[in-house]
Amino acid sequence: MGMTMTQKILAAHAGLDKVTAGQLIEADLDLVLGNDITSPVAIKEMEKMKVEGVFDKDKIALVPDHFVPNKDIKSAEHCKCVREFAFRNQITNYFEVGEMGIEHALLPEKGLTVAGDVIIGADSHTCTYGALGAFSTGVGSTDMAAGMATGKAWFKVPSAIKFNLTGKPAKWVSGKDVILHIIGMIGVDGALYKSMEFTGEGIKNLTMDDRFTIANMAIEAGGKNGIFPVDELAISYMKEHSVKPYTIYEADEDAVYDEEYTIDLSALRPTIAFPHLPENTKTIDEIKEEIKIDQVVIGSCTNGRIEDMRIAAEVLKGRHVAKGMRCIVIPATQAIYMQAMEEGLLKIFIEAGAVVSTPTCGPCLGGYMGILAEGERCVSTTNRNFVGRMGHVNSEIYLASPAVAAASAIMGKISCPCQL
Numbered sequence: 001m002g003m004t005m006t007q008k009i010l011a012a013h014a015g016l017d018k019v020t021a022g023q024l025i026e027a028d029l030d031l032v033l034g035n036d037i038t039s040p041v042a043i044k045e046m047e048k049m050k051v052e053g054v055f056d057k058d059k060i061a062l063v064p065d066h067f068v069p070n071k072d073i074k075s076a077e078h079c080k081c082v083r084e085f086a087f088r089n090q091i092t093n094y095f096e097v098g099e100m101g102i103e104h105a106l107l108p109e110k111g112l113t114v115a116g117d118v119i120i121g122a123d124s125h126t127c128t129y130g131a132l133g134a135f136s137t138g139v140g141s142t143d144m145a146a147g148m149a150t151g152k153a154w155f156k157v158p159s160a161i162k163f164n165l166t167g168k169p170a171k172w173v174s175g176k177d178v179i180l181h182i183i184g185m186i187g188v189d190g191a192l193y194k195s196m197e198f199t200g201e202g203i204k205n206l207t208m209d210d211r212f213t214i215a216n217m218a219i220e221a222g223g224k225n226g227i228f229p230v231d232e233l234a235i236s237y238m239k240e241h242s243v244k245p246y247t248i249y250e251a252d253e254d255a256v257y258d259e260e261y262t263i264d265l266s267a268l269r270p271t272i273a274f275p276h277l278p279e280n281t282k283t284i285d286e287i288k289e290e291i292k293i294d295q296v297v298i299g300s301c302t303n304g305r306i307e308d309m310r311i312a313a314e315v316l317k318g319r320h321v322a323k324g325m326r327c328i329v330i331p332a333t334q335a336i337y338m339q340a341m342e343e344g345l346l347k348i349f350i351e352a353g354a355v356v357s358t359p360t361c362g363p364c365l366g367g368y369m370g371i372l373a374e375g376e377r378c379v380s381t382t383n384r385n386f387v388g389r390m391g392h393v394n395s396e397i398y399l400a401s402p403a404v405a406a407a408s409a410i411m412g413k414i415s416c417p418c419q420l
Contacts (some may be wrong), residue, residue, distance in 0.1 A: 002252025004160040005227050006195040009249050013118045020401065021256070023161035029059065030134075031112060032147040033121030036056055036064035040081040041141035042122060045314035046149055054089050055151035061093040061112055062086050063103035066361045073369040093379050101333025104128040104216060104301035107331055111242025115230045116249055120147050125301050125383065127218045130227035131211035131236055133248065137225045143411040156215040158224040161186075162257040167201030167266035172417050174311070175210030176303060176401040179217040180271040182263065182301030192222035196257060196274045197251065198358040199229060208237050209307040216302050217383050220278040270378075270416045276387045279299040284404070284416040291398070295378040296321075296409040297390075298402050299330025299357070300364045301383035308402040313345040315406035315417050322412030327354035328370045330362055354409070366390050372397075379408040 001016065003011065011019040013027035034042055039062055054060055062082050086094035093112060100106065104125050107113050115133035119126060122144040129136035139153065147153050163182065183190075183316035196218045198211075203264050206214070211228050218226030228234065230248045238246055269283040298304075298312045309331060321327045329349045331337035337359060346356050363370030364382040372378055372391030377398065380390065385397035398414060408414040 001256055002254040004195060004197055004255045004257070005133070005229070005249050005251045006135050006160060006197065006225060007157055009116060009118060010157055012153060019157045021157055024154065025157060026152050026154050027118050029120060029147050029151050030117040030360060031059055031061060031062045031119040031145055032144060033063070033103060033107065033119065033123065033126060034144050035066055035123055036068060036075065036078050036082055037066045038122030038141045039085070040078050040143065041083045042145040042148065043081060044147035044249070045142050046066045049145065051149040053243060054091070054148045058092045058153065060091050060148055061107060062091055063095050063100055063106055064097070065102050066365060067367050068100065068360055069097050069358065091388060097332060101336070102301045102361055105305055105332035105336065108132065108212065109335060111244060114238050114242050114244045114246035115234065116247030118143065120153050124219045125216050127223065127225045128212055128216040128301065130215040130218065130225050131208065132238060133228060133230035135225055135227065138219060145173060156193070158193055158195045158255070159195050159258050159390055161191055162260040163196060163198045164262045165198060165200040165257050165258065165265055166262060167202050167264045168205040169265045169268060172270055172403045173265070173268050174401045174403065175213035175272045175293055176269055177208070178263070178265065179214045180273050180278065180281050180399065181268055183217065183221045184271065184273070185261070185279045186221055188220060188277055188279045189222040191218065193224050196223040196226040198220065198226065198298070203231065205226065205265060207307060208233060209305045212305065213302055217278070220383060228279070270401060270404050272404060272414060273385055275385055275396040275398065278383070278385060278399060287414060291414040292412060293379050293398070293408055293414065294376040295326040295328070295370060295372065296405050297328050297330070297363050297370055297378060297380040297382060298405050299332060300361065300382040301332065302383045303402050304330055304332030304336065306339050308381065309336065309340045309345050310343070311407040312402040313348040313405055315420070316354065316410065317348045319410050319420070321353040323407040325409055325412055327352070327409040328357060328363065329354050330357040330369070331359055333359050363390050379405050379414060381405050
């Protein structure tokens, strides 16, 4: 019986020749991540452990991104706690305002995540780095504390689901539509504590930004992680961004999967997740009623990358957001912000009547920069649309791609660029 990609990575980091689904292992960590919400809790747990220092100052990343620039006194105190811990322990990869970005866009950009790594982060969307062929998963702050102290973590080896991707997506269909289609198909618990392993000739038609988006939202199907094979595109990305050595793992031909699905990318349509779960999906063709909206958010760790900015700008160029509409664009990192500025994308957004924010998670988690009032509706490129996620418990969030979000901002209702 062979092993999946994930199982091979975990076996290597546990010093074992073989692991099987359900086995408990202790694995070495290549990176431990925390943000301004989760790190203070982990730091306090480390203090309780009476641990002196961290296991490796180069293998910890601290990224304040949820409430920065600080929105209030409480968030300022949280960031102060993280800042002082970083300075006290000489953490190499601490990113202050002015150089920070949304963590799951920033770390690959900085070359801190590569194929074959085992990465934990006290943020559920840490599974993003599977796009590069790493095993990465979200953990609680106590596990983060133990990881920072020891460089190790306990795992139950996950079983896996294989998603065989074929075909080429049509215009205006992106990685966001792919993962929303999958979550709509299997449900928010369809991959509970399982590895979502993507394969097939269709992968060559997905950009790295598409792959980051798909891996990012594996957790929205309950997945332990999402992971892609390491092809020439992934290798090119790592060579451009990183000097870290990487290791390519491939699933065995006789690897065991709990389920297998084949998805023809050419058959997919722009897909929207209706309130209040990511599984509540409809294609643009299935929406018969007019759904008026109040706000659009284009950004987040899911869809704030340069390709997302370009797609939104392509839709918004020469057009204007609907009267009374609030359209908020949030580049995910300083580098993306700069590139968008140099390409003239920010000018397009502002001329279209949108506002452009500094990199931050902002409204995604109901933090700030776009909180919803009672009864308001938002089309968002973020990853969750739970009750009250972005503000009032009686507000509504519709998850969509940057293309759909931008078109909806122009029309004042849920729309697709093909309808403009």
